Amino acid sequence: MDDNSTSASGPAPALDLGPAARRVAGLLDAIDDRMLDGPTPCPDYAVRELLGHLAGLAAAFRDAARKDLGASTAVSPNASLPVLDDGWREVLPRRLEEVAVAWRSPDAWTGMTRAGGVELPGGVAGAVALDELVVHGWDLARSTGQPYEAGEAELRSCEALLAPADDDPDRGGIFGPPVPVPDDAPLLDRVIGLSGRRPDWQPGS
Numbered sequence: 001m002d003d004n005s006t007s008a009s010g011p012a013p014a015l016d017l018g019p020a021a022r023r024v025a026g027l028l029d030a031i032d033d034r035m036l037d038g039p040t041p042c043p044d045y046a047v048r049e050l051l052g053h054l055a056g057l058a059a060a061f062r063d064a065a066r067k068d069l070g071a072s073t074a075v076s077p078n079a080s081l082p083v084l085d086d087g088w089r090e091v092l093p094r095r096l097e098e099v100a101v102a103w104r105s106p107d108a109w110t111g112m113t114r115a116g117g118v119e120l121p122g123g124v125a126g127a128v129a130l131d132e133l134v135v136h137g138w139d140l141a142r143s144t145g146q147p148y149e150a151g152e153a154e155l156r157s158c159e160a161l162l163a164p165a166d167d168d169p170d171r172g173g174i175f176g177p178p179v180p181v182p183d184d185a186p187l188l189d190r191v192i193g194l195s196g197r198r199p200d201w202q203p204g205s
Helices: 016-030 047-066 087-103 122-143 150-162 187-196
Strands: 112-115 118-122
Touching: 016 087, 016 122, 016 187, 047 087, 047 112, 087 122, 112 122, 118 122, 122 150, 122 187, 150 187
Parallel strands: none
Antiparallel strands: 112 118
16 A cells, blocks of 8 residues: 555544654753753743653643543643653653654544643644644754754644634634744744744844
8 A cells, every 4th residue: 555545444644743753852862951941932941841841742642642531631731831850861752752653543633632631633633743843843953052954744734734814813822923934934934933933043032
């Protein structure tokens, strides 16, 4: 069968979260403990909270893909500041791999699921999971002085998710106001602008 075929369990997964998950995992070795209190493009998060958020969202979207709707999928990520566990250097890479594997199941993209306390279709949840990995991967790279790239298919998915709709210009209040970015800017910069971040953000800016 080719990648676009269907099976008894449903259509092939729409997107592969593996590259985005591996990209985030690849940033971790360069982060030493002195960086954990540094600023990030997320105003309320230092690097340690950003890492804690990534660990939490990886668990939540892993369980959302599995339709394992428990505590991890019930709580809004804005309920409190994320806490970074002492074992994050082992836990976070494992969770990133788990979320990528979970969304390779065709069943993950069908039916309804829950993430962040919100009920939503599986296909939407998968797109949100990818967006979280891509945008927060950029946050982490920019905060720790590392290069960052993303694939065009990933970025096109994020762009479609983040773009304001005519009937919902504030996107339900989920994302910050878009930051204007030139139309001819790189696609990654345009996606970051749509997420409410300045593509030229640097620590201390």
